[in-house]
Amino acid sequence: MRSRGGFRSSAGLSAVRSCLLLLFIHMSAPVEARRVRGGRAQTRRIQQQQPQQPQQTPEQQRVEGPESFPLDFTAVESNMDNFMVQVKNLAQSLYSCSAQKLDQDMKLHLLSNLSVTCNDGSSSGFYIKESKGSRRWLLFLEGGWYCFNKQTCSSRYETMRNLMSSTKWPQSRRGTGILSPDPEENPHWWNANMVFIPYCSSDVWSGATPKTEHSDYAFMGSLIIKEVVKELLTKGLDKAKVLLLAGSSAGGTGVLLNVDGVAEQLQAAGHRGVRVRGLVDSGWFLDNKQYKTTDCLDTVSCAPTEAIKRGVRYWGGLVPENCRQAHVGEEWSCFLGYKVYPTLKSPVFVIQWLFDEAQLTVDNIHLTGQPLHEAQWRYIQNLGQELRSTLRDIPAMFAPACLSHELITRTYWMDIQVKGTSLPRALHCWDRSLQSTLHLNSSHGLNKHRTPPSRGCPFHLMDSCPWPHCNPSCPTIRDQLTGQEMSVVQFLKHMGFDVQKMAQQQGMDAKRLLGMLSNGS
Numbered sequence: 461m462r463s464r465g466g467f468r469s470s471a472g473l474s475a476v477r478s479c480l481l482l483l484f485i486h487m488s489a490p491v492e493a494r495r496v497r498g499g500r501a502q503t504r505r506i507q508q509q510q511p512q513q514p515q516q517t518p519e520q521q522r523v524e525g526p527e528s529f530p531l532d533f534t535a536v537e538s539n540m541d542n543f544m545v546q547v548k549n550l551a552q553s554l555y556s557c558s559a560q561k562l563d564q565d566m567k568l569h570l571l572s573n574l575s576v577t578c579n580d581g582s583s584s585g586f587y588i589k590e591s592k593g594s595r596r597w598l599l600f601l602e603g604g605w606y607c608f609n610k611q612t613c614s615s616r617y618e619t620m621r622n623l624m625s626s627t628k629w630p631q632s633r634r635g636t637g638i639l640s641p642d643p644e645e646n647p648h649w650w651n652a653n654m655v656f657i658p659y660c661s662s663d664v665w666s667g668a669t670p671k672t673e674h675s676d677y678a679f680m681g682s683l684i685i686k687e688v689v690k691e692l693l694t695k696g697l698d699k700a701k702v703l704l705l706a707g708s709s710a711g712g713t714g715v716l717l718n719v720d721g722v723a724e725q726l727q728a729a730g731h732r733g734v735r736v737r738g739l740v741d742s743g744w745f746l747d748n749k750q751y752k753t754t755d756c757l758d759t760v761s762c763a764p765t766e767a768i769k770r771g772v773r774y775w776g777g778l779v780p781e782n783c784r785q786a787h788v789g790e791e792w793s794c795f796l797g798y799k800v801y802p803t804l805k806s807p808v809f810v811i812q813w814l815f816d817e818a819q820l821t822v823d824n825i826h827l828t829g830q831p832l833h834e835a836q837w838r839y840i841q842n843l844g845q846e847l848r849s850t851l852r853d854i855p856a857m858f859a860p861a862c863l864s865h866e867l868i869t870r871t872y873w874m875d876i877q878v879k880g881t882s883l884p885r886a887l888h889c890w891d892r893s894l895q896s897t898l899h900l901n902s903s904h905g906l907n908k909h910r911t912p913p914s915r916g917c918p919f920h921l922m923d924s925c926p927w928p929h930c931n932p933s934c935p936t937i938r939d940q941l942t943g944q945e946m947s948v949v950q951f952l953k954h955m956g957f958d959v960q961k962m963a964q965q966q967g968m969d970a971k972r973l974l975g976m977l978s979n980g981s
Contacts, residue, residue, distance in 0.1 A: 578660035603709025665714025712743020744797035
């Protein structure tokens with residue numbers, strides 16, 4: 461009779477064989493699926509197998525090789541629900557093959573270089589979830605305003621210490637939106653290596669100044685990024701195909717200030733095969749005139765241009781060399797998207813709400829729930845027009861006419877659409893266009909920004925309707941006093957929108973205008 465231990469060994473071997481066979485069957489079978497979300501069907505097609513290519517050098521294989529993970533959620537068509545059921549069944553079947561529970565959280569790693577610190581001198585660091593089968597990396601820069609002198613920084617330290625110190629950072633965190641490991645929430649980047657870099661330098665990721673006996677705080681945002689990239693090279697970044705440097709709010713501005721520097725850092729280290737790109741979310745600020753000018757006493761009330769001017773001096777802030785040379789004596793202007801973008805070499809995708817809440821706040825338009833005066837309403841509409849004018853020539857961008865701030869880490873980021881295209885779809889189209897350009901011409905610096913979109917795959921998307929929340933897919937609006945959801949018409953009336961007057965200006969009946977607003981026309 462076979463011993464119990466021998467029986468377990470045989471059964472275990474059989475289970476492993478079954479799991480491997482199941483994996484082979486699932487990976488080999490053709491899959492067609494359709495994703496239906498919010499009543500809108502998004503169809504995709506499985507990429508055809510490429511014909512055998514001529515033998516390549518190791519360097520060519522590194523730069524141009526296919527993705528190393530077999531499931532391509534960007535190319536699925538027909539029934540997405542059925543496809544996801546198959547994937548989940550496969551995962552459950554393979555689960556018994558692993559003695560270790562799958563952990564989707566990002567884990568905290570403090571920097572080995574203790575001289576690169578947060579504002580208070582505590583160690584900086586990053587959160588990471590590695591994906592061993594993927595050669596794509598997503599590095600996300602957290603946002604969170606800034607401070608620009610001893611008074612504003614001391615106040616920030618009392619009220620927002622986690623944005624200036626690592627002493628109470630949690631050991632792990634779960635990614636959402638584009639950082640989510642769930643393919644249903646993040647269809648194109650779910651399997652990438654995810655890195656979340658917490659914001660603890662208060663300098664819009666620009667500083668290079670350590671804390672000393674004569675200074676109260678360190679401002680080392682740009683050095684933190686460099687040090688994180690250096691450490692990630694020991695974790696597989698050296699073998700990457702694509703590095704997407706993303707960020708929201710101050711983190712988005714940080715992308716504009718650092719994306720070329722990251723590309724240059726990797727090239728200098730001999731990793732020329734890594735293609736660096738930028739994703740700027742809600743970090744495209746304007747130097748427009750405030751609605752009401754106030755003294756520069758705190759971060760919120762101070763005009764953004766004055767705050768940045770003071771901040772650059774206080775932080776020892778660095779800007780990209782090309783931009784510095786283009787704006788000698790006004791280096792602070794490189795913190796403005798429309799000023800720094802033309803000087804960049806790396807391809808960058810810009811996401812910007814046309815009625816950004818943070819921009820309105822620094823412009824002293826405070827949406828407190830009280831109806832706005834006509835002058836305030838007109839100022840908001842002009843802001844949308846000014847943002848449109850600065851974004852018009854940006855080849856890769858997504859600009860919904862909504863009143864909001866930040867998007868890519870929101871759980872609803874897939875639901876927002878511009879002209880029928882969602883943000884994940886637009887990013888995928890942009891990615892495809894960059895791959896096409898790479899195959900056409902791999903020389904550095906050529907056509908970095910201006911790559912024409914494929915037919916039916918747009919990535920230059922901007923709403924043309926003129927009012928906040930005239931896009932029906934905008935995030936839900938809630939009354940700030942009652943918490944109740946509001947329709948677009950209720951919101952506009954609540955904000956002081958004069959339907960009769962606007963209808964006259966548009967040359968139409970007021971009822972027709974209300975109907976168009978209700979339908980999102």
